[in-house]
Amino acid sequence: MASEPFVGLLVFVAAREVERRVVAAMRRAGVDDITLAQARVAARIGPHGTRLTDLAEQAQVTKQTATALVDRLEIAGYVERVPDPTDGRARLVRLTDKAASLLPVARAEEARIEREWEAHLGPRRMRALRESLTLLREITDPYRDDA
């Protein structure tokens, strides 16, 4: 029967589908040299650049892993490292124009998913879903206030 499945499993299933869809959209757009792990880091880069340590923390990996992922993104031309004017030790990881041009592709797929979900749930449930998840973020997302 499984009348009351664990909510954690349910959000996991939904999240997996979203990630799969966005990656597939990128592939269709001709992007085949970014991996999922790299995309997860790239997605956290702010408009004015973000420090590697911050990226590592937000993506929940170590600095070493973030270094390796950014290395590959840099080689592929999607990000660049520039000195941080406020701290001689630090460098800011910034998206290049090449990466910025892909943002609309991701945004469009996200919008498509939202439309499909709303069509399936109806506007009332969709609103409630968004409201609940947003509230939940207060206790599940330590980085909720960035960008």
Added chain:
Amino acid sequence: MASEPFVGLLVFVAAREVERRVVAAMRRAGVDDITLAQARVAARIGPHGTRLTDLAEQAQVTKQTATALVDRLEIAGYVERVPDPTDGRARLVRLTDKAASLLPVARAEEARIEREWEAHLGPRRMRALRESLTLLREITDPYRDDA
């Protein structure tokens, strides 16, 4: 302002937190020889054993990857491979007693998370959340009817 964050991001944040919490609970229970990738596969094993191909499909990895993950779980003593009586080519991957003894730990943490979420959202929103996500599963989870 970010008044209307993408719902896909919201479910992702929630899912990440759930995964993190369950893994942390396992660690506290003394389990330090299972990785996240291995746990994701193990979590899909049914009560009577599951074929490797099915595990691979459900965990969204290739058969080769699933083989490697099951290899490590087997070495660590959490699963065993037994012949599938209905198909001479196939083998069923089954949880051992050692793994089964950990299920209550995971279940307890899941229940704790649910209680916390319900306390934060209130019973009405929690019910709506579960309802919406369950409905969503119809269009996001091709494996929804297993176990």
Added chain:
DNA sequence: GAAACTAGTCATACAGTCGAACTATATTGG
């Protein structure tokens, strides 16, 4: 029973990951 298919494995190559050790810059307390 030959052809086509399916379950699983092996081999190989590379990406992801972390712990430890290191360099360079920044901060802090005298």
Added chain:
DNA sequence: CCAATATAGTTCGACTGTATGACTAGTTTC
């Protein structure tokens, strides 16, 4: 000012995760 300490980032080494391709061994189909 400077020695001690802390922080940002990298490099190194070892291992896990991952996919492609090639393979073996059973199964299904006609």
